[in-house]
Amino acid sequence: MKNIVFMGTPSYASKILEEIYKAKFNILAIYTQPDKPVGRSQALTPPDVKKLAIDLGLNDIVYQPKSLKESGVKEHIKSLNPDIIIVAAYGQILPRDILDIAPCVNLHASILPAYRGASPIQSAILDKNNLSGVTAMAMNEGLDSGDILAFSILDITGMNSYELFDKLSIMAANLTIKVLNEYKNINPIKQFDALSSKCKKIKKDDGLINLDSDNVCEIGAKFLAYFGWPGIFSKDGIKILDMEISDLNGEVGKILGLSDDGFILGVNGGSILIKKIQATGKKPVDAKSYLNGKRLGLGDRVSL
Structure with a gap:
């Protein structure tokens, strides 16, 4: 298993590609998604895998078809053998x-x-799982239903999605090299379909929170799962950029405590310590500065 075609797009995949390169396997082609407009300027930006390929001097074997069903794609990959x-x-x-x-x-x-499915990392955090990991799977036409070749497990307690993406990408990279080196000796294991679960593609609206109806544990899980994007935000578009669950109890929407880190806000079933916040159309600020700007203090209500 020395001659490899690689297909991947985000940073998770780039870590795997980098490890394959360092292990000196022969990379025949790198397939990744097309460049996309990013940010307010809509500047055309390459995916992480393409950025790495350029850094490694492999840009001449990068291919970015809009669809793998395009004419010539199958023929090209087949010709590489x-x-x-x-x-x-x-x-x-x-x-x-x-x-x-x-x-x-x-x-x-x-x-x-x-x-x-599309959001396994975020879904594991949302479900408050203590364990997650990476599975190397022989692909078939089903949705992630192929035979298991190998897997690695990790304790994910308290991790946000960025941290978990990074750790799992390293695990996946190491697992890839193991599978490539031992492929001929692996005995695949069929998945037990009755235990399967599916996860959907994340949308921006998934980050919406409601202090009155969302339980404190749900808010905490959403914050960790949607860290970075889409983040968590109120119906008025106010984003909570940094927070943790607190141990105070009190009225929903009221400031229950103040500290050097921020302010403690009552929510359904408990409270959260808000450390960094961003109002609509404003720059991110630390929570204390936000309160000072609003002239709010202990016992006041915060409208989110």
Whole structure:
């Protein structure tokens, strides 16, 4: 398993590609998603995998088709005669005619059959799981339903999605090298479909919180799961950028305590310590500065 076609897009995938490169496997082609406009300026920006490929001097073997079903894609991959195709958060479903070219191995960021689908990392945090991990899976036409080749497990207690993405990408990179080196000796294990669960693609609206109806534990889980993007925010668009669950109890929406870190706000079922906040159209500020600007103090109500 020395000749590899790699398919991946975000930073999770770039860590895997980097490890394959460092292990001196022969990378025949790198498939990633097309460059996309980013930010207010809508500047055309390459995905993380392409950025790494450029840094490694592999930009001449980067391919960015809008769809793997485009004319010539299957023919190109087949002409390379790869031993294996490694897939990591590519962002497209591989059609049957590509799956048939060579063994396709996907590095999925969950312990399958749990969390098949687009958001396994965030979903594990939302469900307040203590454990997650990475599964190396032989791909088939189903949604993350192929045979298990190997897996690694991690304690994820208290981690936000950024931290977990980073740790799982390192685990996935190491697992990839192990699978490539031992592929011929691996005995695949069929997934137990009855225990499977699916997770959906995350939308911006998923970050909306309601202090009156959302339980304190739900708010905490959303903050960790949606850290960075889409973040958590109120119906008025006020974003909570940094927070932790507190141990005070009191009226929902009232300032229950003040500290050097921020202010403690009553929510449904408990309270949260808000450390950094951003009002609509404003720059992020520390929580104390936010209160000073609003002339609010202990016992006052905060409208989020």
